[in-house]
Amino acid sequence: MxxxxxxxxxxxxxxxxxxxxxxxxxxxxxxxxxxxxWQPVGPDDWTRLLQVRALLDGQSWWDGTQYRMNPPDGFSMxxxxxxxxxxxxxxxxxxxxxxxxxxxxxxxxxxxxxxxxxxxxxxxxxxxxxxxxxxxxxxxxxxxxxxxxxxxxxxxxxxxxxxxxxxxxxxxxxxxxxxxxxxxxxxxxxxxxxxxxxxxxxxxxxxxxxxxxxxxxxxxxxxxxxxxxxxxxxxxxxxxxxxxxxxxxxxxxxxxxxxxxxxxxxxxxxxxxxxxxxxxxxxxxxxxxxxxxxxxxxxxxxxxxxxxxxxxxxxxxxxxxxxxxxxxxxxxxxxxxxxxxxxxxxxxxxxxxxxxxxxxxxxxxxxxxxxxxxxxxxxxxxxxxxxxxxxxxxxxxxxxxxxLLPQARAIPSLLPRLGATLGCIFLATPVFVSALTKPLDPLFPTPTMARGAAAPIATGECEFAELDALAPGLLLVTMDSAPEILGQTRHSVVAASYHRNQEAMVATIKAFTGEIEDARSIIANYDVDYVVACLSAGDLGLYRTASDDNFANALASGEVPNWLTPVAGFESGVLRVYRVD
Structure with a gap:
């Protein structure tokens, strides 16, 4: 023994x-x-996949540039x-x-x-x-x-x-x-x-x-x-x-x-x-x-x-x-x-x-x-x-x-033994504290919960792979959605959430949070082909809170200016696409 x-x-x-x-x-x-x-989990996972795809396609080991973000020059990751x-x-x-x-x-x-x-x-x-x-x-x-x-x-x-x-x-x-x-x-x-x-x-x-x-x-x-x-x-x-x-x-x-x-x-x-x-x-x-x-x-x-x-x-x-x-x-x-x-x-x-x-x-x-x-x-x-x-x-x-567990398991009475056992596990991990306090999150909102704080527009996932049916072009889209679009389509984007591309990131934010004419100027400056709005995206909801009459709210309501033309197949639903005239 x-x-x-x-x-x-x-x-x-x-x-x-x-x-x-x-x-x-x-x-x-x-x-x-x-x-x-079987898809990458979040924007960073999509971007990591883009980096590896570029490496396997022959991009230099020393070149970490994302050329499809803010093309043609891109920016170094x-x-x-x-x-x-x-x-x-x-x-x-x-x-x-x-x-x-x-x-x-x-x-x-x-x-x-x-x-x-x-x-x-x-x-x-x-x-x-x-x-x-x-x-x-x-x-x-x-x-x-x-x-x-x-x-x-x-x-x-x-x-x-x-x-x-x-x-x-x-x-x-x-x-x-x-x-x-x-x-x-x-x-x-x-x-x-x-x-x-x-x-x-x-x-x-x-x-x-x-x-x-x-x-x-x-x-x-x-x-x-x-x-x-x-x-x-x-x-x-x-x-x-x-x-x-x-x-x-x-x-x-x-x-x-x-x-x-x-x-x-x-x-x-x-x-x-x-x-x-x-x-x-x-x-x-x-x-x-x-x-x-x-x-x-x-x-x-x-x-x-x-x-x-x-x-x-x-x-x-x-x-x-x-x-x-x-x-x-x-x-x-x-x-x-x-x-x-x-x-x-x-x-x-x-x-x-x-x-x-x-x-x-x-x-x-x-x-x-x-x-x-x-x-x-x-x-x-x-x-x-x-x-x-x-x-x-x-x-x-x-x-x-x-x-502690052997001491807890040695308690003769069932209920005290069970309580002590659960108490040991409770002390050893933060997972139960996190789960028990989860219902308190909506009662004490934080700035990070402001994403999507505007009235809900739509629910459900945006199927970005459908965008690949369109002729390849440059997209203005909120930054959290950009890496997945790059991963699933042949399009390019103005910006994604990577700080070395600051000028294009600032332009994207100003386009969505600013007035419609400001957005038009930015879109013309970057020679954008399509404007894409995922109505369930948290960052689009956040940008809507900047002002009632900004570009993000115009896209959310469908009341877009006449220099944007709805693309067939994307006029309604959670994913909206507009061609820039």
Whole structure:
């Protein structure tokens, strides 16, 4: 019996357990996905598909231009080609539909292996290991980001963040080198990870203060070299040395290099035998690197969105839910973000109380806790950071369940046992808090809910594929609908929701929110062929609130000016199309 239990325990901690959990998850997701559909999920997923299609059709690796947005010149996307690679490979091997279905599930596999590595490093029990591998669906933001057809960059960047955390816990030099490489990929995909990567460096510094482990220089050295290689192998020189603030720039990389050099010198400075001396020496790193960063990066050092047009700030950026702080979120989303702290703090306290910090594991627990806490705090200001935070908090939730559920199940009476069991699960995940507070959302409307705040015009989906029956032309359409139109037709659009195309984005917003004659001038300036209105689109509803007699309301009512001619087949219904005379 003991041998059988030991065998089960060994299996639970093995790579086979990860593969089994992943295979079951894939089978379930692929089994239910036909009920959802086989199209990209949102505008960013459509645009990612457009990027990959262009790459496979021969567009240069260093050219991320979307030529069908604001043609003929288009504009350069800020996205990294690194995310295109697995998608391009899977589409080549399995076709477009299966490529989009399998790639998000592929990203889940390294995430589960990173979780396994974290739990092994921290000495998890077999029960906690099991919970850590299976509770991912109980974190609201995670299942959707690892679902078929969800091909944007949020899952990959979260996976590399988790891999950075896993390697950070290694006591060896190769772990620090690996963490630096993973952090470099993370930043290449999204510069938004910079505050958390800085926290990883600070935690290596904490490790040096407490335990004299000299891993920080190796982390920074690897970060510098890998960031340079990735930046120069995925971006053109024009982009790297241009005015863009939204990517990893040479100024960032040079600052990493300065920090690495100073960190390498720190152990050889005086008074390093004392913790106070080590602390003082580490202060030299930011003192050297930060002035260098601000000198070379300017406004880009503090604000990747520096230079955003006020019109976009008012009518676009302020309505992107994933980029807003918790106090601008619906109640259910805010509750989810805040409650995520409970399993983090609870799991850390229970682990400490249960003796998990013994045998030298305490520093690892502290480092993971501080990084997860930082990600949680970051998510309160930028909601999409909660994807990383929820992944990092899974180990703490697993400890909570492993330690509390057996006590709850040991209660003799049925009702108290049931209540305690549900209470344990409630404490370990924000999913129930989010669900319970969902009915409160309409009672406390937020700016993000203003999309579609005007009186409903129509319900149902717009079938944009029908537009492909028209002769190819340039379309003026609200920006959320634009990527799907590009994905399903041969048309081009004036703009979509990507900030490097600011002039065309501002023109599109002004056309729909302004007076009819203003719209006519903009349409003539861009030589637009068709005006398209999806009457169920949230952004069209938002633009209608600008004024009663604006262009968006004219399209919604069907009372269009005489220089627009309804296109046959699109005179009524949810999708309206007008030819510009």
């Amino acid at each position: 003991a041998k059988r239990g030991a065998d089960r325990g060994a299996l639970m901690r093995s790579a086979w357990a990860v593969l089994a959990v992943w295979a079951i998850y894939c089978a379930v997701r692929l089994g239910i996905h036909p009920l959802i559909g 800020h996205w990294s080609r690194l995310v295109d690679l697995p998608l391009a490979l899977f589409i080549t091997l399995f076709g477009e539909r299966w490529g989009m279905a399998l790639v998000p599930l592929f990203w889940l596999l390294p995430a589960l292996f990173a979780l396994r590595s974290i739990m092994l490093r921290l000495g998890f029990s077999n029960a906690a290991m099991g919970f850590g591998l299976v509770i991912l669906p109980l974190f609201p933001l995670l299942p959707g980001n690892f679902a078929p057809m969800r091909i944007d960059h949020h899952a990959p960047q979260a996976v590399f963040a988790l891999a950075t955390a896993a390697l950070m816990l290694s006591p060896r030099r190769w772990g620090a080198l690996g963490a630096g490489a993973m952090a470099a990929i993370w930043l290449t995909i999204s510069i938004e990870g910079l505050p958390l990567v800085a926290m990883v460096a600070a935690l290596y510094g904490l490790q040096y203060i407490a335990e004299e482990r000299r891993l920080l220089p190796w982390f920074l050295l690897s970060l510098t070299i890998c960031a340079a290689l990735l930046a120069f192998s995925t971006r053109s020189n024009l982009e790297l040395f241009g005015a863009y603030c939204d990517i990893l720039r040479p100024g960032h990389i040079a600052s990493f290099g300065v920090a690495a050099v100073v960190a390498g010198m720190v152990p050889f400075l005086p008074f390093q035998q004392h913790a106070a001396g080590r602390t003082g020496a580490l202060v030299l790193i930011p003192l050297a690197a930060l002035p260098f960063a601000f000198s070379f990066l300017g406004d880009c050092a503090s604000n990747p969105m520096a230079g955003l047009d006020p019109v976009l700030a008012s009518w676009w950026h302020g309505y992107i839910t994933e980029g807003l702080p918790f106090w601008k979120q619906p109640v259910s989303v805010a509750a989810m973000l805040i409650w995520t702290l409970i399993p983090l703090v609870g799991g850390f306290w229970l682990a400490a109380r249960g003796g998990a910090f013994a045998d030298g594991a305490g520093m690892g627990w502290v480092m993971l806790f501080v990084l997860a806490l930082s990600a949680w705090g970051y998510s309160l200001f930028i909601m999409r950071a909660a994807v990383i935070a929820q992944l990092l908090i899974i180990p703490f939730a697993a400890v909570t369940l492993a330690l």
